[in-house]
Amino acid sequence: xxxxxxxxxxxxxxxxxxxxxxxxxxxxxxxxxxxxxxxxxxxxxxxxxxxxx
Numbered sequence: 509x510x511x512x513x514x515x516x517x518x519x520x521x522x523x524x525x526x527x528x529x530x531x532x533x534x535x536x537x538x539x540x541x542x543x544x545x546x547x548x549x550x551x552x553x554x555x556x557x558x559x560x561x
Contacts, residue, residue, distance in 0.1 A: 511543065512543050512546065512547065515543055515544065515547055516547045519549075531544065532554070
């Protein structure tokens with residue numbers, strides 16, 4: 509759908525500009541994980557992360 513097309517476009521723009529793109533998603537969000545995997549993202553486990561706001 510639209511969300512998948514937007515995610516694909518944003519990811520392609522990031523890769524074109526910076527050479528790579530990454531994101532984090534909760535394990536309990538299988539719909540988002542499916543979208544990201546369909547557009548080419550691969551899963552990598554993080555042992556810990558901290559996001560400062």
